[in-house]
Amino acid sequence: MNLESPYLSIDMAQETFIHKGDFQLESKEIIKDMQLSFITHGQLNAKKDNVIWVIHALTGDANAQEWWSGIIGEDKFYDPSKYFIICANLLGSCYGSTQPLSENPVTGGPYYYDFPNLTSRDMANALELLRLDLGIHQIHTLIGGSLGGQVGIEWAYVLQEKVRNTIILASNAKTSPWTIGFNETQRMAIAADQTWGKNDPDAGKKGLEAARAIAMLTYRHPENLANNQADEADKTDGYRASSYLRYQGQKLAKRFNALSYWTLTKTMDSHDIGRNRGGAAFALSQIPSRVLAIGIDKDLLFLKEESQFIANHVQKGTYREIKSSYGHDAFLIEYEQLKYILSSFYLEHNDD
């Protein structure tokens, strides 16, 4: 596929990119015929300089207009009538890209537990292949949060001058032991499910529910639960916080699989932009694009200091902060603050 394809005249399109042949991972393992599902909104302009590339978080998908509805869409901050907006489902995720339930060419059945470990660098390299295939030479803005921010900062390193603005929300340059610890507790919950280890697409489903419940506590701040899940006086059981977390667990388990969740949390653990590049600070200093790092004051998972670290070490860094008792998930929720931060950033740099 290339930019002369007829589908580009359509405002919104879902496509699948297949990289025929070998895709070599950082581990040297190979994924054959690697596949990425992606969605585009809008059209590339004549100067081919209006590309907004969005990278989703841990359980997101390519439909950025849906999960970031306050930021992307007609009359929204990133409007497809002005920009060519693209978002691809990350490699390893279960929304159309190659993942543990995809066919393993060696066995002819799903990979299941033989799916290789992926790094954020592998995910960035996969996006780079898609960019080349689409013939996109210049990215106006690359934007992603959390795991999407980790892949984004990795890709900004690879893209060099091919990206003008890199916007990283609630993320970091190297995953902290704290975050690795939380991911491990979640994988322990999955592994404790007796179905885990079976070659079954539903393996680990109950464990995934528990994993999401644990994760939710890292995506929220105690203040948020105090505001939204407080009980009436004198209760001794049946708390709202309990049903809230159970509900959130069930909600994710209905739409996600435990194998992908395992893969993506392992990817997050191994994220380190400085690996074999002289450390995180040095690697960041090699990124020439403008970088806006947005932290969240009450993020308990990716601390705001981790965003500040990015802004302080890239060549052209800016740090801005969302104030929110939502905690980590604020980047998916606090649209008004986010729009203000984004518009000020483009204004400051006389960019549109």
Ligand SMILES: CC(=O)SCCNC(=O)CCNC(=O)[C@H](O)C(C)(C)COP(=O)(O)OP(=O)(O)OC[C@H]1O[C@@H](n2cnc3c(N)ncnc32)[C@H](O)[C@@H]1OP(=O)(O)O
């Ligand atoms: C195909 C796809 O869906 S993938 C794309 C969607 N997901 C993503 O991209 C991932 C990023 N998005 C997210 O993580 C989330 O959607 C967020 C952070 C944006 C918002 O989270 P939410 O779960 O909607 O918000 P919140 O924490 O307020 O919970 C509200 C839900 O909990 C339920 N709830 C609230 N309190 C309780 C309680 N005490 N007991 C039981 N349920 C409760 C609400 O009824 C509501 O249910 P609903 O989601 O079915 O409407």
Ligand SMILES: N[C@@H](CCO)C(=O)O
């Ligand atoms: N709510 C986000 C959390 C990770 O940033 C998700 O489910 O992807």
